Amino acid sequence: MAINKIINACMKVEKSAAVTYKKLMIKFPDKTDIWRELFNDETNHLSFLKDVKSLGLIDVMEKIDVLPSMRIINETIKKADELNVKITAGSISLKKALAMALKLEESIVETYTNKLIANLLSCEDEVSYKKIVADEKKHINKIKKMMK
Numbered sequence: 730m731a732i733n734k735i736i737n738a739c740m741k742v743e744k745s746a747a748v749t750y751k752k753l754m755i756k757f758p759d760k761t762d763i764w765r766e767l768f769n770d771e772t773n774h775l776s777f778l779k780d781v782k783s784l785g786l787i788d789v790m791e792k793i794d795v796l797p798s799m800r801i802i803n804e805t806i807k808k809a810d811e812l813n814v815k816i817t818a819g820s821i822s823l824k825k826a827l828a829m830a831l832k833l834e835e836s837i838v839e840t841y842t843n844k845l846i847a848n849l850l851s852c853e854d855e856v857s858y859k860k861i862v863a864d865e866k867k868h869i870n871k872i873k874k875m876m877k
Contacts, residue, residue: 733782738802740778742837745809747771749833752816757823763871767830770864777861805836827876834868841865 750768754761812829815821821829841862 735799735802736778736782738799738806739840740775740782742802742805742809742840743771743775743778745806745813746833746837747775749809749812749816749830752813753826753830756816756819756821757826760823760875763875767868767871770868774861774864801836801840805833805840808833808836824876827872831869831872831876834865834872838862838865838869 747768750764750771754764754768757764808829812821812826812833815829816826
């Protein structure tokens with residue numbers, strides 16, 4: 730089921746981002762508050778996606794003729810994985826971590842603003858979908874602010 734694959738991939742994006750922020754909390758303890766806030770948001774987004782899946786709302790979207798490409802989703806997962814490898818290896822500065830986190834968040838926003846994914850996610854609760862996108866955009870602004 731292609732739609733199920735998309736939701737699972739979006740869940741993986743959120744989980745990867747949450748893992749990234751959890752690792753950054755440990756790596757940069759003086760910035761724990763911001764990383765914790767980002768971590769909590771990502772876990773909330775993951776919960777929302779799990780709800781969409783568990784409520785069976787994916788089936789509604791199976792009627793869509795053209796399914797979205799997994800390219801953007803896979804690129805986002807790759808960015809998160811690359812950042813996690815660098816954090817684990819200990820070979821990342823705060824400046825580089827912020828730059829990579831910014832790219833990750835920009836990629837997440839691109840994922841969720843894809844029209845078909847937006848349709849898929851908004852079928853259950855448009856307000857919650859808009860909150861996810863707004864939260865991800867706030868993450869970009871917070872990271873940019875930390876970079877100054």
